[in-house]
Amino acid sequence: MASMGRFTVGSHVWVEDADVAWIDGLVEEVHGDELIINCTSGKKVTANVSSVYPKDVEVKRCGVEDMTRLAYLHEPGVLRNLKSRYGMNEIYTYTGNILIAVNPFQRLPHLYNDHMMEMYKGAEFGELSPHPFAMADRAYRLMMNYGTSQAILVSGESGAGKTESTKMLMQYLAFMGGKVESDGRSVQQQVLESNPVLEAFGNAKTVRNNNSSRFGKFVELQFDQNGKISGAAIRTYLLERSRVCQISDPERNYHCFYMLCAAPPEDRERYKLGDASLFHYLNQSNCIKLDGMDDSSEYIATRRAMDIVGISSDEQDAIFRVVAAILHLGNVEFSEGSEADSSVPKDDKSQFHLRTAAELFMCDEKSLEESLCKRVMVTRGESIVRNLDSRAAALSRDALARMVYSRLFDWLVNKINTTIGQDPTSKLLIGVLDIYGFESFKTNSMFSRWSKKNIQKKRLIGVTSSLWTTKRFLISLRRNQGG
Numbered sequence: 001m002a003s004m005g006r007f008t009v010g011s012h013v014w015v016e017d018a019d020v021a022w023i024d025g026l027v028e029e030v031h032g033d034e035l036i037i038n039c040t041s042g043k044k045v046t047a048n049v050s051s052v053y054p055k056d057v058e059v060k061r062c063g064v065e066d067m068t069r070l071a072y073l074h075e076p077g078v079l080r081n082l083k084s085r086y087g088m089n090e091i092y093t094y095t096g097n098i099l100i101a102v103n104p105f106q107r108l109p110h111l112y113n114d115h116m117m118e119m120y121k122g123a124e125f126g127e128l129s130p131h132p133f134a135m136a137d138r139a140y141r142l143m144m145n146y147g148t149s150q151a152i153l154v155s156g157e158s159g160a161g162k163t164e165s166t167k168m169l170m171q172y173l174a175f176m177g178g179k180v181e182s183d184g185r186s187v188q189q190q191v192l193e194s195n196p197v198l199e200a201f202g203n204a205k206t207v208r209n210n211n212s213s214r215f216g217k218f219v220e221l222q223f224d225q226n227g228k229i230s231g232a233a234i235r236t237y238l239l240e241r242s243r244v245c246q247i248s249d250p251e252r253n254y255h256c257f258y259m260l261c262a263a264p265p266e267d268r269e270r271y272k273l274g275d276a277s278l279f280h281y282l283n284q285s286n287c288i289k290l291d292g293m294d295d296s297s298e299y300i301a302t303r304r305a306m307d308i309v310g311i312s313s314d315e316q317d318a319i320f321r322v323v324a325a326i327l328h329l330g331n332v333e334f335s336e337g338s339e340a341d342s343s344v345p346k347d348d349k350s351q352f353h354l355r356t357a358a359e360l361f362m363c364d365e366k367s368l369e370e371s372l373c374k375r376v377m378v379t380r381g382e383s384i385v386r387n388l389d390s391r392a393a394a395l396s397r398d399a400l401a402r403m404v405y406s407r408l409f410d411w412l413v414n415k416i417n418t419t420i421g422q423d424p425t426s427k428l429l430i431g432v433l434d435i436y437g438f439e440s441f442k443t444n445s446m447f448s449r450w451s452k453k454n455i456q457k458k459r460l461i462g463v464t465s466s467l468w469t470t471k472r473f474l475i476s477l478r479r480n481q482g483g
């Protein structure tokens with residue numbers, strides 16, 4: 001694959017470089033499969049033809065908007081093109097009908113305003129600069145013209161900009177299909193307003209992204225025959241449960257835990273909370289506070305967002321009681337009990353946290369303790385109760401915390417969906433799949449499962465935010481389409 005064609009003395013080539021990935025140069029000598037290359041950096045390197053690619057010398061310095069126009073669509077050619085465009089603040093590039101987004105790491109509001117949406121409305125695909133609005137417009141028009149549902153796939157590595165791209169796609173679809181509601185807020189507004197709630201409970205700081213989504217999201221917008229949004233559903237999948245109990249430096253747990261520890265004093269008192277650094281599930285990492293994020297104002301903002309998506313104040317109280325109970329649960333430590341291989345809460349401090357967790361969960365303290373320190377095995381109608389040693393009790397404590405948190409998250413998503421409301425009569429929909437974690441799976445099992453179940457009958461349009469996954473994405477896309 002690497003050596004497309006034969007290289008001769010004087011050929012312009014790209015060669016792999018340990019420091020800058022790819023470096024260009026001229027072939028000076030050819031010895032069978034070995035080439036001696038004089039690089040533009042001044043370096044002279046010997047390389048095997050398998051790690052050398054031909055260079056297109058005719059490509060413009062400013063690059064091309066659609067990379068299918070490149071003479072060679074190989075890794076160095078693609079990277080060079082994206083780099084040239086990025087240098088001119090052009091963060092979007094097409095490869096056929098796939099949009100590649102490069103994270104600008106700065107706000108570019110002029111790219112996403114109403115004027116831009118008006119410009120892309122109905123414009124021929126490829127007529128204007130590459131943009132997520134063009135992708136959304138294409139999906140919308142294909143749906144309206146052919147009467148077929150559409151799916152837009154957003155893939156890329158963590159921090160590449162998938163969530164931002166998804167928001168822009170939703171913004172444009174809401175602009176095209178938005179309805180003015182006489183009573184209350186419209187469906188599109190509710191979908192957009194559900195983001196802060198989902199982010200508070202499903203996002204966390206990771207090494208690569210301070211606001212990383214730790215779950216996959218498929219937003220389905222349903223349209224009526226006139227192309228107006230008539231309903232919506234948000235489906236989430238694969239929430240990273242392990243994070244609830246285990247985090248490594250310098251990452252954080254889910255935002256909601258820190259928000260609640262920074263809540264107004266009366267709320268903290270109600271949930272018997274103190275500083276975030278006092279809780280085992282949070283203090284395994286030294287990162288408690290985030291630059292540019294004020295947890296106490298985020299708490300207020302999340303409460304407000306919950307009001308907007310129709311979560312009552314009693315329900316909000318129940319949600320935060322569960323969040324606080326999980327923190328208390330994490331502080332329960334165990335020591336060996338009087339019986340062999342048994343365990344009990346280690347000391348008064350652990351007993352206090354166990355009692356508080358039980359109060360907040362509204363369950364019996366003794367039952368909670370037994371559920372952690374004992375295991376019940378059911379065999380042919382007979383139940384056998386077995387003691388757990390302190391290590392096993394700590395593991396069941398963590399398993400309970402993970403399970404409760406993921407149920408809480410599912411409950412939130414269901415609640416949001418109930419409030420937004422679906423249109424059972426709708427035959428047209430556009431789905432936007434934010435395919436988190438694509439790169440971290442050895443096989444594309446998640447993609448396959450999802451594509452089979454949810455996307456096969458819809459047409460696929462891709463937006464990808466990372467070059468490295470583009471190749472894999474294309475292969476999956478081809479497989480999925482039976483190509």
Ligand SMILES: Nc1ncnc2c1ncn2[C@@H]1O[C@H](COP(=O)(O)OP(=O)(O)OP(=O)(O)O)[C@@H](O)[C@H]1O
Nearest residue numbers: 103105106107158159160161162163164209212213
């Ligand atoms: N188009 C953009 N304009 C401005 N900033 C952007 C854009 N895309 C990404 N960013 C910046 O990069 C950060 C990370 O982007 P985003 O959260 O969308 O990544 P992601 O691919 O969804 O990551 P993860 O998989 O970890 O959730 C954003 O918080 C934002 O600061």
